[in-house]
Amino acid sequence: MTNSPQARRIPYIHQNHGEERYDEFAWLRDDERSDQDVIDYLIAENRWCEQQLAPLSALQETLYAEMTARIPGNDHSVPFLKAGYWYQQRYQQGDDYPRWVWRKDNSQAQWRTLLDCNIRARDAEYYELGALEITADHRYMAVTEDYLSRREYTLRIKDLREQKWLPTVIEGLSPSIVWANDGQTLFYIKQDPQTLLPWQVWRHQLGNDPSQDTLIYEEHDDSFYVSLTSSSSEQRLFILLDSSTVSEAWAIDANNPHLPPCCVLERRANHEYSIDHFEEHYFIRSNRDGINFGLYRCTQDDTSEQNWHEVIPAKKDRILEDFQLFNDWLVTEEREQGIIQLCQYSLHNGQRYTLPKQAENGVVWIGHNPEVNTTRLRFGYSSLTTPTTTYEWDLNTHQLQRLKQVQIPLYDEHAYQSDWRWLTMRDGVKVPVSLVWRRDCLEPGKNPLLVYGYGAYGAVLEADFSFTRQSLLDRGFIYAMVHVRGGGELGRAWYDVGRLQYKMNSFNDFIDATQQLLQQGMGDSKRCYAMGGSAGGLLVAGVSNLAPTLFHGILAQVPFVDVVSTMLDESIPLTTGEYEEWGNPNIKEDYEVIRTYSPYDNVCEQAYPHLFVTTGLHDSQVQYWEPAKWVAKLRKMKTDAHQLLLYTDLDAGHGGKSGRYQAYVDIARECSFLIGLATGEWPKS
Structure with a gap:
């Protein structure tokens, strides 16, 4: 293959609010993942990507070897005690997945295998354990497992005394499950088969056919997500209902699981709360008195707000x-x-x-x-x-x-330096940035700089450790996390000024912070790179339109880039639950805001950085066709000769490959892209 793949163009027009949006690559959407023309195009892009990255193959192998060598061969978690048993997670040399072991709380007890995920994952391209829950009498174990990377879990139950799996198999579930205290009653959540939204809570009785299970709760508002948890007291099970700005909890008596659940506190606009139960009281973390939340206590018999007792006040x-x-x-x-x-x-x-x-x-x-x-x-x-x-x-x-x-083998913590800085944005707001570099590699104004961001859902971008990052730092990279508005690093107010009509703040923060870091000597302006995944992929993709000359290269991992079309389609998983994040483009005002930054809709005739884009065919959060369409449109419109690569994992979803070794194949490929650009050894002109 000597020329990059060119997706065929089929005229298609979206008409919304008096605007016509031309979408010649809409045909790349195939909900069934079975259209051979689509698969052939994705395969062609993969081949082009592999061909273009072939000069970096030795580097990729070196990086993979480095990264996997840092994985402790035989590793284990610190054991924890629960209800008279110790539990521990163990890895053995070469294992991709952990083995869960347990023993009774006495010195003579031997460790026994509870669940070996390597056996469960045998012959599977992907495996993820969603939940592992054991009955109070330690007789039965229930697990939820995903074999497709589409976040559709299957429930199975094992009799631990007889060491055999029961015939019960329930598919199409969310991962969370809880047992009642009788050791016979299990609660699980079904997902809508089209949107994959968790919406129904069901009760299963051991020994019964799943067709006899009882529906105990159904959520009719598709902006809410449903989950299950148990209380610290082990006397209550909770059905948790959460949207971006509203919460509600229903309680189930863990000792009387056949009684109907009761609502602890009804939902109301802009009220978020989380809950626990302890010594006949509910403890409730709530934002009723301030956006930064306070903690309150009430009796289990009267949960009305006027009878809440303040434990920790909300603070500014x-x-x-x-x-x-x-x-x-x-x-x-x-x-x-x-x-x-x-x-x-x-x-x-x-x-x-x-x-x-x-x-x-x-x-x-x-x-x-x-x-x-x-x-x-x-x-x-x-x-x-x-x-x-x-x-x-x-x-x-x-x-x-x-x-x-x-x-971490061969790791010296003192060889590296980290920093936390506040940078002033164009509107005067100060934004925090986390930085790390290798001390003996720092040359002000000369290092390659990699800038990472996310900035959505109020999620906090934590400045924690990554041993894969070490391969970049040891080659002179400075790594920066920009905690842009839209995240949760400075509380709810920080989130609110980076979503809906204020979303442009996220993009501006990322651009402004990068420019200031370069001005401060924290990187070479000719070797500056951006990276982000999912909503962070939206961030860096949007920046590629807004500031195309700022970055030499951009790594966009499973990027959310076709925001207008996705948010208009309620059949796509997660759409309706995210109106409070991005807006509802069926409303003209929201449409116009999203239209200003949606990366796919704002691709134009200009030079773009080198781009490496990744996706997963079975991704349920960011559908594969979004990155595929974006790359196809960029190929049509960009005016430069820079690299534009799309790699689709045909066996995985949003999180990429599973397993502690296989995941580094993708990471090594992505890092080789960055290092190749930074050293100037790739691509050859």
Whole structure:
């Protein structure tokens, strides 16, 4: 193949709000993934991509070897205790997937295999374990598994005493499941077969045919997502209903699972809350008194808001992100000026302690603590230079113990430097940026700079550790995370000014921050690169239209680029649930806002950076045809001779390949693209 693939053009016109949008590549959409013309085109693009990257094949192999050599061969998690049993996740040398083991809480008990995901994944191109839940009497285990990477899970149940799988198989589910305390009743969530929205909660009785299962809740508003969880008290199961701005929770009595669920607090506009149950009380994290959330307590018999008791007030400068309950203590995750801290509060007198910071430029989180009757808190820490570390904190004595740090072969933490900076944007707003580089490679104004961003859904872009990034840092790259508006780093207000009619702030922040980093000497303006995935792919794709000369190359991973058409189509998974994020283009005002930045609709005749675009044929979040159409339109309209590559994983979805080794095939390919450009050794002119 000597010429790049050229998708055929078939005239098609979208007509909305008096505008005609020409879409010659609409034919690339095939919901069934079976149209041979479409598959042939994607295969042709893959071949072109592989041909163009062939000069980098040795580098790819080197990168893959480097990255996989950093994976600890035999590794295991810190065991945790729950209901008289210890649990641990283990990897053996060469295994792509973990093995879950367990044993009774006594010194003579032997570890036994609970679930070997390598066996479950045998002969499968993709495998993901969604949930693993065990009955209170330890007799049965239920799992949800995805074999297609489309986030459609299948439920299976195993009798642990007899060591055999039951014939029960239920397909088309969301991953979350919960057992009632009788060890016989299991709750699961069905997804809409077309949109894949989780919408129905069903009750299954062991021994019954799934056709006899009972529907106990159905969500009719398709802007809400449905999930299941259990309480710290283990006396309540919760049906959680969440949109971008509204929450609702229904409680099931875990001891009387055949009683109908009851609503804890009815939904209302702009009210978000999360909930737990402990010692006959509900603890509710709510934004009713402030957008940064407070914590409240009420009795299980009266959940009306006028009877809530304030435990932690909502604050203007501190975001209450999460909480966990223990017998005598309440532990919280609180974020201030983008930095998260763990705090503990006495449930008796409210006295507050702040756990010691591990470092200024890192992230800390509450770990897995399934037992409430303990004074020991597990928590995790990581930074751009520090591998994931598990600590245990004694809530009574305030003694700290490090239980484990992931060991990266041949890694010296002190060889790298990280930083946290505030940069002023064009409208005067200060935006935080996280940076990391290798100390002995820093040459002001001369290093290649890779800028990463996301900026959507209020998600926080955490400055944590990645050993794949080390391959770039060791080759002189500076890596920057721009915490653009639309994320959650500075709370709900930061999210609100980067969505809907304010979405352009995300793009401007990314551009402005990159320009300022270059002005500060944190990179070579001729070797500046951008990377983002999914909604972050939208970010960097939009920037390619708005500032096409700023970046030498852009890596767009599973990018959401055809925003107008996707948000107009309610049959596509996730569309209706995201109106509060992007807007509803059926409304003219929303349409006009989205139309200004939708990357596919704004491709024009101009020079673009080198572009490497990835997607997955079975992606349920960003449909494969969005990146495919975008690349086809770019080929038609761009005026440069830069590389434009599209790689479609024909066996995977949104998250790419599964397994701890296979995933690095794609990462090594993507990094070789960046390194090849930065060194000037590729492409040859």
